[in-house]
Amino acid sequence: MGINPQDKKALSDALARRLPAYYRHVCIMLAEGKQTITSSELAKKVGNTSAQVRQDFFTCGGVENYHPDTLKDWLSGLLGIKKEHHMVVIGAGNLGRAIISFKDFNTDGFFIDAVFDNNLMLDGMQICGIPILPATSLEDYLSANKVDIVVITTPASVAEEILEKSVKCGVKGIWNFAPVDLRSNENIEVQNVHLSDSLLTLSFRMNEKNNWKE
Amino acid sequence: MGINPQDKKALSDALARRLPAYYRHVCIMLAEGKQTITSSELAKKVGNTSAQVRQDFFTCGGVENYHPDTLKDWLSGLLGIKKEHHMVVIGAGNLGRAIISFKDFNTDGFFIDAVFDNNLMLDGMQICGIPILPATSLEDYLSANKVDIVVITTPASVAEEILEKSVKCGVKGIWNFAPVDLRSNENIEVQNVHLSDSLLTLSFRMNEKNNWKE
Numbered sequence: 208m209g210i211n212p213q214d215k216k217a218l219s220d221a222l223a224r225r226l227p228a229y230y231r232h233v234c235i236m237l238a239e240g241k242q243t244i245t246s247s248e249l250a251k252k253v254g255n256t257s258a259q260v261r262q263d264f265f266t267c268g269g270v271e272n273y274h275p276d277t278l279k280d281w282l283s284g285l286l287g288i289k290k291e292h293h294m295v296v297i298g299a300g301n302l303g304r305a306i307i308s309f310k311d312f313n314t315d316g317f318f319i320d321a322v323f324d325n326n327l328m329l330d331g332m333q334i335c336g337i338p339i340l341p342a343t344s345l346e347d348y349l350s351a352n353k354v355d356i357v358v359i360t361t362p363a364s365v366a367e368e369i370l371e372k373s374v375k376c377g378v379k380g381i382w383n384f385a386p387v388d389l390r391s392n393e394n395i396e397v398q399n400v401h402l403s404d405s406l407l408t409l410s411f412r413m414n415e416k417n418n419w420k421e
Numbered sequence: 422m423g424i425n426p427q428d429k430k431a432l433s434d435a436l437a438r439r440l441p442a443y444y445r446h447v448c449i450m451l452a453e454g455k456q457t458i459t460s461s462e463l464a465k466k467v468g469n470t471s472a473q474v475r476q477d478f479f480t481c482g483g484v485e486n487y488h489p490d491t492l493k494d495w496l497s498g499l500l501g502i503k504k505e506h507h508m509v510v511i512g513a514g515n516l517g518r519a520i521i522s523f524k525d526f527n528t529d530g531f532f533i534d535a536v537f538d539n540n541l542m543l544d545g546m547q548i549c550g551i552p553i554l555p556a557t558s559l560e561d562y563l564s565a566n567k568v569d570i571v572v573i574t575t576p577a578s579v580a581e582e583i584l585e586k587s588v589k590c591g592v593k594g595i596w597n598f599a600p601v602d603l604r605s606n607e608n609i610e611v612q613n614v615h616l617s618d619s620l621l622t623l624s625f626r627m628n629e630k631n632n633w634k635e
Contacts, residue, residue: 227621287628305515380627398623407441409612414501
């Protein structure tokens with residue numbers, strides 16, 4: 208069960224964005240002690256239709272049944288959560304600290320092993336028990352340690368350089384918060400997060416609602 | 422020009438998410454001194470097709486021409502950027518601080534006026550010049566001041582209560598980072614940001630690519 212490896216067409220970005228929400232809500236319903244989940248319940252939670260939920264699950268290879276345990280297990284497999292992911296964070300500023308202090312990650316197998324910063328005053332200090340290392344040692348660290356995902360919270364100017372070093376050292380994923388669009392390529396997957404985009408989407412929706420009332 | 426107020430069907434969430442990316446890239450191209458922008462250039466930047474760009478612009482009422490200035494002006498109007506938005510942040514932790522220290526907002530007319538925290542030790546202190554006020558004074562503040570958007574960076578347990586107080590005091594938008602899905606209603610628009618969803622989307626894409634190679 209799972210995505211047919213023969214089907215080399217990448218699943219749509221919209222679907223790739225919906226899967227984590229399905230997983231999140233299945234976990235919540237499981238924690239609430241629900242014994243069964245219907246596609247319409249799940250659809251309501253994520254704000255789409257039950258037909259869409261069933262289509263999405265079918266597109267991803269199909270799930271045997273809608274028991275919460277089965278669904279969680281199946282979605283975990285799809286999302287790669289069953290594997291351990293080792294991560295490092297570049298930038299020990301407010302956003303880097305915020306990401307490190309999220310508690311959810313570890314339970315899903317995402318471990319932050321080190322933080323890098325170009326402020327040498329921080330060298331040897333820790334954030335939530337994670338050591339801060341000098342930015343100049345990043346390449347040596349990536350070469351010597353298994354790192355799956357590099358999290359970029361630096362200014363835009365150095366993001367591309369960090370991407371290049373990461374590819375060179377065999378890193379497979381970039382979670383980018385720098386205000387620049389980095390591109391995925393055959394060696395590495397990139398997710399760009401533009402926090403202010405969601406603020407503008409909110410502003411658009413507020414504006415849209417206001418226009419209707421006029 | 423703009424969305425036809427007669428058409429009361431809300432534009433799709435996917436389109437509402439693409440508009441800020443169009444705006445961001447038009448601003449970048451304008452800053453780079455580009456004199457004209459084609460729909461295919463813009464499509465390439467945001468990672469979709471030129472047909473999709475033209476369809477999106479048509480759905481939103483259409484734009485007169487593709488000069489960067491015209492496009493920026495038109496998208497600004499759609500996104501409500503031409504209006505001032507006054508915001509307060511609830512929670513002076515790492516994420517609250519990260520949001521306050523973003524410099525982009527002010528240039529788009531989004532102003533953070535105050536931060537609220539339940540740690541009384543922080544009362545009277547400032548973050549980047551923004552005063553920290555006691556959480557107990559939130560409702561009084563919202564009643565006495567014009568606040569358009571409340572930014573929630575608290576634990577999930579208090580997010581719903583903050584939403585209710587915001588609605589009661591006439592706030593029109595919630596930008597929610599608490600790990601819970603708050604719902605928009607006729608009085609207020611909500612954008613929920615689940616940072617870990619984008620990490621899981623990344624992990625999904627890495628897993629998908631890995632499966633193809635097997």
